[in-house]
Amino acid sequence: MLHTPADEVDARVVGSHAERVTAGVAELNAAAAAGDQGAFRLQQLLLSRIYNLTMRIPDQPTAEGSVLVNGVLTALERATIAAEDAKVDWAAVEAAPSDPAAYLSWLKKSARGHRVFKHPYYTDFIRHHATADDLRKYVIQESVVDGRFDDLLALMQVGTAGASKMEIASNFWDEMGNGKPDEVHTTLFNQLYEVFDITEQELEDSLTATALLSGNLAVLLCRYRRFYPEAVGFLGMTEWLVPDRFVQVVSAWERLGLPDVGIVYHRLHITVDSQHAAGWFHNIVLPSAGSAYMRRGIARGTLWRLNSSARYLDERIGEVADLAPAH
Numbered sequence: 001m002l003h004t005p006a007d008e009v010d011a012r013v014v015g016s017h018a019e020r021v022t023a024g025v026a027e028l029n030a031a032a033a034a035g036d037q038g039a040f041r042l043q044q045l046l047l048s049r050i051y052n053l054t055m056r057i058p059d060q061p062t063a064e065g066s067v068l069v070n071g072v073l074t075a076l077e078r079a080t081i082a083a084e085d086a087k088v089d090w091a092a093v094e095a096a097p098s099d100p101a102a103y104l105s106w107l108k109k110s111a112r113g114h115r116v117f118k119h120p121y122y123t124d125f126i127r128h129h130a131t132a133d134d135l136r137k138y139v140i141q142e143s144v145v146d147g148r149f150d151d152l153l154a155l156m157q158v159g160t161a162g163a164s165k166m167e168i169a170s171n172f173w174d175e176m177g178n179g180k181p182d183e184v185h186t187t188l189f190n191q192l193y194e195v196f197d198i199t200e201q202e203l204e205d206s207l208t209a210t211a212l213l214s215g216n217l218a219v220l221l222c223r224y225r226r227f228y229p230e231a232v233g234f235l236g237m238t239e240w241l242v243p244d245r246f247v248q249v250v251s252a253w254e255r256l257g258l259p260d261v262g263i264v265y266h267r268l269h270i271t272v273d274s275q276h277a278a279g280w281f282h283n284i285v286l287p288s289a290g291s292a293y294m295r296r297g298i299a300r301g302t303l304w305r306l307n308s309s310a311r312y313l314d315e316r317i318g319e320v321a322d323l324a325p326a327h
């Protein structure tokens with residue numbers, strides 16, 4: 001249906017047919033909320049497919065703009081937002097300091113105290129035990145954020161001004177390899193697909209529910225102006241967590257003696273993302289943190305990132321727990 005032109009979808013799916021679609025999505029959301037893992041994956045897969053209508057340039061007609069599809073999208077988004085908000089420690093958010101510098105310290109302290117920080121998936125499994133096949137699987141799951149970070153920045157910068165816009169622009173220009181096509185970050189990331197011979201189809205087939213969720217949350221927060229504060233928190237925290245994690249990935253890559261071309265992306269981001277995080281905090285978070293509205297949203301986006309990343313890494317380590325030697 002997503003490859004049928006929008007007006008045809010809306011002309012064809014009417015009356016009781018349309019009601020069945022709406023009811024089906026409501027059931028799917030209810031099952032996912034009740035903990036049905038199959039329903040949760042389907043919910044996130046459907047959401048990612050609808051998002052792809054606005055994230056990719058198609059080579060055939062699509063249902064982008066269909067009233068029916070927009071209705072389904074909104075229902076999926078609301079369910080996803082409610083699930084993430086239910087995991088936020090709101091008392092901690094309300095208690096965040098209002099002074100911008102103290103607020104930023106509080107954000108970093110919350111991240112350092114979170115179980116996702118120095119998660120054993122990276123510090124133990126990736127560093128000491130991961131095989132080449134494990135790294136291959138890891139790369140597939142990471143593709144939903146790393147594979148399109150430039151587009152996320154492009155989406156979130158709409159409507160910004162001054163120091164924030166400049167910061168996003170310079171971050172984006174880094175993503176563009178500072179004008180050198182060979183150094184564009186998504187190009188460097190794609191070199192990993194070549195090393196591991198990963199196809200588009202395999203990508204979607206292998207994406208787990210929590211990996212799909214990570215990608216969907218990033219798109220959700222970056223594409224809507226009402227979520228701008230959340231996007232600042234979500235992407236800022238994403239950048240901030242990278243260097244520590246990628247040190248472990250590079251170490252595994254070297255331990256396994258894999259081709260150097262595949263690790264350029266990770267090696268580069270150990271330095272670049274610590275600069276990106278510092279710039280982001282200084283030029284976007286600090287100047288925005290005078291506003292209570294921004295502080296609340298940035299904290300919410302930050303916690304969404306920390307919580308969802310923790311669940312994602314728990315899932316990854318759960319898959320390999322029997323394989324990693326005990327020690």
Ligand SMILES: [Fe+2]
Pocket residue numbers: 149174175185269
């Ligand atoms: Fe990058």
Ligand SMILES: [Fe+2]
Pocket residue numbers: 239272273276
């Ligand atoms: Fe970055």
